[in-house]
Amino acid sequence: MPTNTAAWLLARQAPLEVKPAPYTHPREGEIVVKNHAVAINPVDWGIQLLGTLLFSWMKYPFILGGDLAGEVVEVGEGVTRFSVGDRVLGMAMGMDKTRSRSAESAFQAYTVLLAHMAVPIPSTLSYEDAAVLPLALYTAAYGLFQKDHLALQYPSAAPQSTGKTLLIWGGSTSVGSNAIQLAVAAGYEVITTSSPRNFPYVRRLGASQVFDYQEKTVVADIIEALKGKTIAGALAIGTGSADACSAIVHACNGDKFVSLVSLGALPPNPGLNVQTLLLIFQFVAANVSFQVTSRMRRIRTKFISGMMDREVSKVIYEDFLPRALAEGHYAAAPEPVVVGSGLDHIQAGLDAQRQGVSAKKVVVSL
Ligand SMILES: NC(=O)c1ccc[n+]([C@@H]2O[C@H](COP(=O)([O-])OP(=O)(O)OC[C@H]3O[C@@H](n4cnc5c(N)ncnc54)[C@H](OP(=O)(O)O)[C@@H]3O)[C@@H](O)[C@H]2O)c1
Known part of the structure; x- marks a missing residue:
């Protein structure tokens, strides 16, 4: 042994x-x-x-x-x-x-x-x-394809265009890098965010438009870019992404769902000090406010957690990814x-x- x-x-x-x-x-x-x-x-x-x-x-x-x-x-x-x-x-x-x-x-x-x-x-x-x-791919696939999340059309080697646009906030994260590729392979146009230095990177992965998430006007700019399009919902990755995605999805035509990858930043030091208590308070307050606002906007949201359905795992790990990796269609x-x-x-x-x-x-x- x-x-x-x-x-x-x-x-x-x-x-x-x-x-x-x-x-x-x-x-x-x-x-x-x-x-x-x-x-x-x-x-x-x-x-x-x-x-x-x-x-x-x-x-x-x-x-x-x-x-x-x-x-x-x-x-x-x-x-x-x-x-x-x-x-x-x-x-x-x-x-x-x-x-x-x-x-x-x-x-x-x-x-x-x-x-x-x-x-x-x-x-x-x-x-x-x-x-x-593995983990970033799992998380992206969970948010995009689980029936209780965005429930998108599955990816394939020859994607049929759905005519819909998906918002992926945080496209240069590990999860975002996988989500962009999966969504494009499933037939969706992808609009995403990153720092300007990563604009070429997320475009290479398949995003059609990218916005700087640190720009003050980013939410309004993305709403403008989505005018005349039908949104397939949003995948929210990174601190502040949930509220931004909720506001954008609310203002656009299409599916009113935000799949939540991140809830907020982790405290830098979990000891019981004033800074940590303040961070925990801000975290709870931000989440309560987000839940209330999303309900008022009639946006459905769900946090990604738990075991993936066998149907989705078969599509990703058996049908789609082995061929896409071998043929160089998935980076x-x-x-x-x-x-x-x-x-x-x-x-x-x-x-x-x-x-x-x-x-x-x-x-x-x-
Ligand atoms: N729910 C789950 O099951 C699950 C699973 C995996 C990850 N997560 C969470 O998802 C988040 C991303 O994880 P990861 O491993 O993909 O991260 P990562 O690769 O470590 O993320 C690094 C990237 O984050 C981007 N970023 C930083 N702040 C941002 C913000 N406010 N909005 C958008 N992007 C921002 C940076 O983009 P630029 O360099 O372009 O600025 C950087 O490229 C983390 O919060 C993680 O805890 C949750």
Whole structure:
């Protein structure tokens, strides 16, 4: 049996510690992957900072991590899409409330993956390139295609135009980079926001128009750009995105739905001090005000959380993405920035992600 090692989180705010971990065999419908690259998401350092205040179900010691790419070393009963030796990328579900199992998290040598959330990696992509996708792709697909979110038409290799326009606020984020590509492949025109330095980047991914989210007139400018168009709703990513999207969708013709990726900024220091209490108060007040305003505007909103429907995961992970990646129609975006090699570099990766990135994904090679 292989020897496993993990970057353990032993307590809230403790730095990750590399120590032995149990090796877990796959159950029915699962595979085990030897990880060659992992990527960092805001939720990883968010849990390290806030612990059970953020994920109440989590028990220490715990292993974090949602993004991985590696090689299949064991295949569970009933799995027919993968064999030992295949190169795959996958969404590690260990942090999800319904799984809550360290064996299924990414920051270790061997991870148990749900086979239906894994995708073969084409030979054109390195493990580091592939690792940028899983969690951001999952989140984007959840918001765009789940029936209780935007419920858009599914993506395909030959998209039929729907004649509708989708607003994606925060197009240069990891989630936004995936959302733009998925929405375009599903036949929607995409209008998005980013900093001006990332305008060419989001256009390359398929956005037809892009606006600077820091401009004072951005909401009015997007409403003007949407005149005469039918909106398919909005995907709200980033601080302040929810209210802006709600105002725009309210002013436009079309679907009155905003799928919420972000609720607000995390406090920089979760200790009980005046600054944190003020931030928590502002966060709660902003959300209450947002809910009240959206209700008055008759805008439906929902926060992205939980396990994706099997119908959507089959479309994304089995039907659409393997072919789109292999044929070069889907980019592994944003570009990886490799901050080191080995589990002991994951803490540096968390710190780098927390400092802030711009159209980049922090990756650690293993
Ligand atoms: N609900 C969920 O399940 C879920 C899942 C994943 C992520 N999230 C949340 O979604 C957000 C994005 O995550 P991510 O990993 O995609 O982020 P990321 O890649 O780390 O985001 C970095 C980007 O954020 C952009 N940005 C900063 N402030 C912004 C604002 N106010 N409005 C729009 N864009 C802004 C920056 O754009 P420029 O450089 O162009 O300025 C930068 O490129 C985070 O809040 C994260 O916690 C939620």
